[in-house]
Amino acid sequence: MTSELPEMRASDAERERVAERLRDAVAEGRLDMNEFEQRLDAAYRARTHGDLEPLVRDLPVPAGPASAVEGPRTTWSGRVGGPATSKGAFSFWGGFGRRGSWTVGRRFTAFALMGGGELDLREARFEDRETVIDCIAIMGGIQVTVPPGLNVEVRGIGLMGGFDERGRVDATPDPEAPRVIIRGLALMGGVGVERKLTRAEKQRLKAERERERKLMKGDDRDDRKELGGGA
Numbered sequence: 001m002t003s004e005l006p007e008m009r010a011s012d013a014e015r016e017r018v019a020e021r022l023r024d025a026v027a028e029g030r031l032d033m034n035e036f037e038q039r040l041d042a043a044y045r046a047r048t049h050g051d052l053e054p055l056v057r058d059l060p061v062p063a064g065p066a067s068a069v070e071g072p073r074t075t076w077s078g079r080v081g082g083p084a085t086s087k088g089a090f091s092f093w094g095g096f097g098r099r100g101s102w103t104v105g106r107r108f109t110a111f112a113l114m115g116g117g118e119l120d121l122r123e124a125r126f127e128d129r130e131t132v133i134d135c136i137a138i139m140g141g142i143q144v145t146v147p148p149g150l151n152v153e154v155r156g157i158g159l160m161g162g163f164d165e166r167g168r169v170d171a172t173p174d175p176e177a178p179r180v181i182i183r184g185l186a187l188m189g190g191v192g193v194e195r196k197l198t199r200a201e202k203q204r205l206k207a208e209r210e211r212e213r214k215l216m217k218g219d220d221r222d223d224r225k226e227l228g229g230g231a
Helices: 012-027 033-045 049-056 199-216 221-228
Strands: 086-092 095-098 103-113 116-120 130-138 141-146 151-154 157-159 162-166 179-187 190-195
Touching: 012 033, 012 049, 033 049, 086 095, 086 116, 095 103, 103 116, 103 141, 130 141, 130 190, 151 162, 151 190, 157 162, 162 179, 179 190
Parallel strands: 086 103, 095 116, 103 130, 116 141, 130 179, 141 190, 151 179, 157 179, 162 190
Antiparallel strands: none
């Protein structure tokens, strides 16, 4: 939807909503990293609705009546529900992996015997709002990667091995996020649960830091001149 007032000044909240749209687009593969960084930089430099709208004009409009500029950010509710694409994984002298867009069963069992496996939940969907993942590693290892906002509870036991949780363990979970309970046993092996950003989120933060660096170095002098009226 095109704004009826393209010359209206954009607010910080509107810039951030467009940034979220761009982050979602790069995570879905609609934009490559170069396009994402260019548009993100333009979004944070935008002064009006007319500056913001071209940045998301070729992207899907979020559900709801909001405009392209004011579209709501993606919520966890869109990632809960639907049939599971996987309810378990097994490795013996080998490995398994579940990554990208996949739907985790409400009960999932991962077993590694003298082998290894990876469960990446950062872009996964969930069959139900509560998921129980049983991890059993015997002389092997299982790595579980989760996004920072996910509500995760780790209950595993390590015997001559480790059942560890790493990365922003004190982070406050998103109240809309589903609950994931990770439990099980590591016997002479290891199970690691790590909170980690997606590649798209890392790129977004990198672009924001680069923009802040440029501002501190004076690359935004023209903006400051217009705001201050100085020479």
